[in-house]
Amino acid sequence: MGTEAYAESIDRTMMYYGLPFIQEADFPFNNYLASLDTLSGNSVYEVITSWMENMPEGRWSNWMIGGPDTVRLTSRLGNEYVNIMNMLLLTLPGTPITYYGEEIGMANILPTNLNESYDTNTLLSKSPMQWDNSSNAGFSEGNHTWLPTNSDYHTVNVDVQKTHPGSTLKLYQDLSLLHANELLLSRGWFCNLRNDSHYVVYTRELDGIDRIFIVILNFGESTLLNLQEIIPGLPERVRIRLSTNSAYKGSVVDTSGIFLNKGDGLILEHNTKNLLHHQTAFRDRCFVSNKACYSSVLNILYSLC
Secondary structure (H helix, E strand, O other), X not given: OEEOOOOOOHHHHHHHHEEOOEEOOOEEOOOOHHHOOOOXXXXXXXXXXXXXXXXXXXXXXXXXXXXXXXXXXXXXXXXHHHHHHHHHHOOOOOEEEOOOOOXXXXXXXXXXXXXXXXXXXXXXXXXXXXXXXXXXXXXXXXXXXXXXXXXXXXOOOHHHHOOOOXXXXXXXXXXXXXXXXXXXXXXXXXXXXXEOOOEEEEEEEXXXXXXXXXXXXXXXXXXXXXXXXXXXXXXXXXXXXXXOOHHHOOOEEEOOOEEEOOOOEEEEEEEOOOOHHHOOOOHHHEEOOOOOEEEOOOOEEEOOO
């Protein structure tokens, strides 16, 4: 069970997990990413580490990039960050929570003609889900809806995006499928490798699985990243499992010079037995939600490891 309990500090928020002998919630909702008004590798990493370092041992984390009482991501930060934030959301340890419409990049409606006594600032992100380009964006067959549809619903809707291989929805579906099918993402360790004003780079790994995912997200301007300087022994070429640019999916990348534009993200797959959370150089930068290991012989997860 998740509880909506926003405290004035991260320490007080963590109280809603309860105590070892008093069960409160499975987790308090984590809206810290949804509260960011500017993005950088540093600011994103600070949110991640703040939660993971303060979360009681053995508890379960969660993440959200939007909600009913916050400005939608597209309106708050810009459309160029929608795909990279969805990639972040679905590659962090714990439960990803998606507010409806974030999977297609919906924006806030304009604060005009609402004629409501409610605080309009909390209504602008609650417009009808944009299913298609029919009347009321396919949300209702009525003459009108309580709140108006966004004016961009003719082009930003599920029906348009579901057949487009490079759409926000298609990437979200691919990320969701990867998260559901990969224990590295749903149960593995998170190890931060680098963060600066541009990038945040981290791995997802799990004891018992001899491969890792390397996630590279660029929130700054276009720049070149030498991944071999960060991960010792990394081969020159690594396969791209998923990319915010659909044309790169399944191809290989030169790890000595990875070029990403602003808002680009990559998930690389690398076979290795040298998991970073066992290495002294990275141990202080690795976190896990409810530690587990995998047995390939029995095809099970176990906690006594």
